[in-house]
Amino acid sequence: MEPVISLSGVTAELGGRPVLRGVDLTVGPGEVVALLGPNGSGKSTSVRAAVCQVPLTGGELRLFGTPVRRFRAWQRLGYVPQRSTAAGGVPATVREVVTAGRLARRGLRPLGRADRAAVRDALEQVGLADRAGDPVDSLSGGQHQRVLIARALTTSPELLIMDEPLAGVDLASQRILADTLREQVGRGVAVLVVLHELGPLEPLIDRAVVLSGGRVERVVEHSSELPADHACHPHDELDPSVVPPLQTGIL
Numbered sequence: 001m002e003p004v005i006s007l008s009g010v011t012a013e014l015g016g017r018p019v020l021r022g023v024d025l026t027v028g029p030g031e032v033v034a035l036l037g038p039n040g041s042g043k044s045t046s047v048r049a050a051v052c053q054v055p056l057t058g059g060e061l062r063l064f065g066t067p068v069r070r071f072r073a074w075q076r077l078g079y080v081p082q083r084s085t086a087a088g089g090v091p092a093t094v095r096e097v098v099t100a101g102r103l104a105r106r107g108l109r110p111l112g113r114a115d116r117a118a119v120r121d122a123l124e125q126v127g128l129a130d131r132a133g134d135p136v137d138s139l140s141g142g143q144h145q146r147v148l149i150a151r152a153l154t155t156s157p158e159l160l161i162m163d164e165p166l167a168g169v170d171l172a173s174q175r176i177l178a179d180t181l182r183e184q185v186g187r188g189v190a191v192l193v194v195l196h197e198l199g200p201l202e203p204l205i206d207r208a209v210v211l212s213g214g215r216v217e218r219v220v221e222h223s224s225e226l227p228a229d230h231a232c233h234p235h236d237e238l239d240p241s242v243v244p245p246l247q248t249g250i251l
């Protein structure tokens with residue numbers, strides 16, 4: 001089946017400096033791929049390139065099989081940017097921020113009943129329906145993150161791209177986010193998620209792609225089918241340095 005997203009040999013520059021130096025990354029339908037790597041390794045730039053927020057200087061990007069220059073169906077994709085800690089300017093309500101997620105679908109038409117229902121449904125999924133009228137800057141970091149995820153869910157995307165959704169998020173919100181993600185994955189939604197560590201999302205991850213210096217350093221398939229007691233698995237006969245385990249700590 002056609003990948004929902006594929007980057008092949010993608011290069012990109014920021015401030016005149018090469019930041020991505022040939023990134024290959026593919027997510028298939030329904031797959032959950034984690035993008036790991038140290039700070040500055042190009043994780044955010046990779047996902048921003050994938051949603052056309054950073055121009056490519058080389059390589060190829062396809063979304064749902066379509067070369068990006070011809071891709072128009074942005075509602076098939078939900079993007080949750082890395083949360084900035086800087087305070088915003090104009091205070092917006094939770095509902096306003098989440099409603100912005102419908103823009104790709106709505107175009108210039110006024111907000112309709114379907115839009116309002118989608119916003120309500122997305123807020124319910126992240127457990128914030130009762131906060132819809134509150135200003136976003138009255139929320140905790142974890143709640144704010146949930147608002148951004150609700151915004152990405154309003155178009156019922158087939159691919160969710162999230163940049164460090166658990167960073168600076170309290171444990172209660174982490175659990176809600178993990179539940180929300182599990183539900184999305186259960187519906188067949190594909191996920192590309194930048195993580196500092198796998199943490200509570202580990203059971204959902206099919207593959208981890210580790211970046212270093214703007215390149216893919218290694219790819220680790222997560223064989224979740226492995227029984228808990230897998231002492232007889234053939235991999236165990238190999239030198240562990242040959243088959244690196246899925247790292248769960250800070251990389």
Ligand SMILES: Nc1ncnc2c1ncn2[C@@H]1O[C@H](COP(=O)(O)OP(=O)(O)O)[C@@H](O)[C@H]1O
Nearest residue numbers: 014015019037038039040041042043044045046
């Ligand atoms: N707007 C920018 N202008 C110039 N350099 C940038 C910009 N954004 C990021 N960079 C640089 O690009 C590199 C990769 O950044 P980033 O993709 O944010 O890494 P990560 O998300 O893995 O921490 C870093 O060296 C960073 O300093």
Ligand SMILES: [Mg+2]
Nearest residue numbers: 043044045082
């Ligand atoms: Mg980043």
